[in-house]
Amino acid sequence: MDDRKLEVLRAIVEDYVSTQEPVGSKAVAQKHALGVSAATVRNDMAYLEEAGYIQQPHTSAGRIPTAKGYRLFVDRLGKIKPLSAAERRAVHRFLSEAIDLDDVVTRTVRLLAQLTHQVAVVQYPSLNRSSVRHLELVSLTPTRLMIVMITDTGRVEQRYAELPAELSEADVLELRRLVNEQLQGRRLADAPRIIAGLAALARPELRDNASALARVLLDTVAARTEERVAVAGAANLTRDGNFFAGSMRPILEALEEEVVLMQLLGRADSNALLTVRIGDENEIDDFRETTVVTAGYGPGSVVGHMGVLGPTRMDYPGTIAAVRAVARYVSEILEQNR
Amino acid sequence: MDDRKLEVLRAIVEDYVSTQEPVGSKAVAQKHALGVSAATVRNDMAYLEEAGYIQQPHTSAGRIPTAKGYRLFVDRLGKIKPLSAAERRAVHRFLSEAIDLDDVVTRTVRLLAQLTHQVAVVQYPSLNRSSVRHLELVSLTPTRLMIVMITDTGRVEQRYAELPAELSEADVLELRRLVNEQLQGRRLADAPRIIAGLAALARPELRDNASALARVLLDTVAARTEERVAVAGAANLTRDGNFFAGSMRPILEALEEEVVLMQLLGRADSNALLTVRIGDENEIDDFRETTVVTAGYGPGSVVGHMGVLGPTRMDYPGTIAAVRAVARYVSEILEQNR
DNA sequence: GACTGGCACTCCCGGACTGGGAGTGCCAGA
């Protein structure tokens, strides 16, 4: 495939993204200074269509890119356009004002939605990849205990335990020391094993209570592996003709299904810094017309993913740059708060 | 206004809600067994239109209710239809499986959306109306302190404080005792006053650190009066012809603006068990075509509001029943966890 | 006086039709 054909493809992608209308040979020849006539462009277009990069909505209409065409564009043609200095400053300031983890995530997801004009999705730092920073036990009544777990990524989980026997304040102190000794600094993925042996380490008189506590702890670290995600920018779905009414419904529904969102984010290859899945590269049926751009973030290692979701016809260079920049800033912030 | 006219209005509201189409005199006379002819119904309709309860989209079309008409329907004609026993059981089971406050709110908002087929909104228990159950101080480094505040409604807030001087473990214990002594059981609304006097109560050597801590505490209880809300069921906006594309955008946008949502929920008269605001009774422009049904909830006193939001053309008896029932169950659950 | 059947009238809605325009494919010539 020669260079000019690639240029024609680039022209089609760029024009179609900005106008949302099939682009014809004449427009390409004129606006993009290829130095050839419309007829020549037509020949190239015929080739590109044959090869599956573009298609015609109907005879005698202009061409629009296929998923395969976008893929080629992203891989070989799109030069990522970095954020402006002003944008970078704004991102930085907005994120550094966050007061806690919840706030970081909320701000991040809004920022992404605003920068990209798409729907943004941010996964909370995964519990599995976090470690225990501190466990707090608070005695509510002699037989009722509140457990608060704080992770190094700033997540706070709380649970209640009903105890089989009464517990004195001194007992609570002892249990608190025990669980912290055993669990502090440990990765949550390793926690279940440790918790299993916990009761055996307590004084015999405390053993019943300790195992009740262990059961709840186990639930805290394991069962709630279900991950949380934040979403923003749903209104962007209605942007110009982003989605025609018909295909909007299932997407709005999916946005409220953690499972689906996690699939979209998680399928991202964790090794890659940034993943772009275009159209039917998403294996979920409702997202055949959708592109998902995701990036991992975290202090050092990846503890979660974030991304945006929009029509395949999106501004790839801009979107990719925004997602990458925001993921980096968030990682920095988590690093600082470590 | 005689009884038959009211019956005609009821027929129009009910038919229009279920068919979404202007209803004509013939349909009313036939289906609703009023024992009179279509011509008579026409006379009544002319009266109802004159009085502002119904209107004609255009000459020679059927009638649709106005906001005033819905209002009359809700106030005088709608007999609330209670949930079925099966529904009640399902609600109860689903909510009682919640593991913490976050989970209660998440489940509640989904449940409401599903029961009513509308957009549901649930406010987290207001910090202002909660009291402090426990304050936990965790020393991260000698000059960095994590503060975790737990309220009696189960909310957990965390903050970090940078300290002017180093703090020993014993000092942390002392401060923890001090702040808990002073604040435990106090309502958050009263907390700022108490916190202001906090530093003065500490040992002179701890005073600088205590006031740094106090500043952060103040921020925790006061600044974050900004309330949180959960939303679900946005996909229901696309239901049949619920909202025409044009009016959907601003509503999706509003759903991501806490401020607007709080306005919608909060304007609810706190004394009323249940509030229905129809069409232009909402003072927000984008919600002129929208009805909001809200209820307060809480253990004993009201600590937050929940509700649903949909087109004025909604199933009032069913929606009202659902909101009321869910609010009651949630209140019960909070009562139990107190 | 309240109700009813009849009737003329209004207006929306969907389908059929049409002309213009944008874009294509192909071909012959440079």
Next chain:
DNA sequence: TCTGGCACTCCCAGTCCGGGAGTGCCAGTC
């Protein structure tokens, strides 16, 4: 290999039109 020309295709928006649903009013009946 590229280009200008040309016939062809098909969408789109506008117009026109008939059917149908619903109304308002009126004169007649109980």
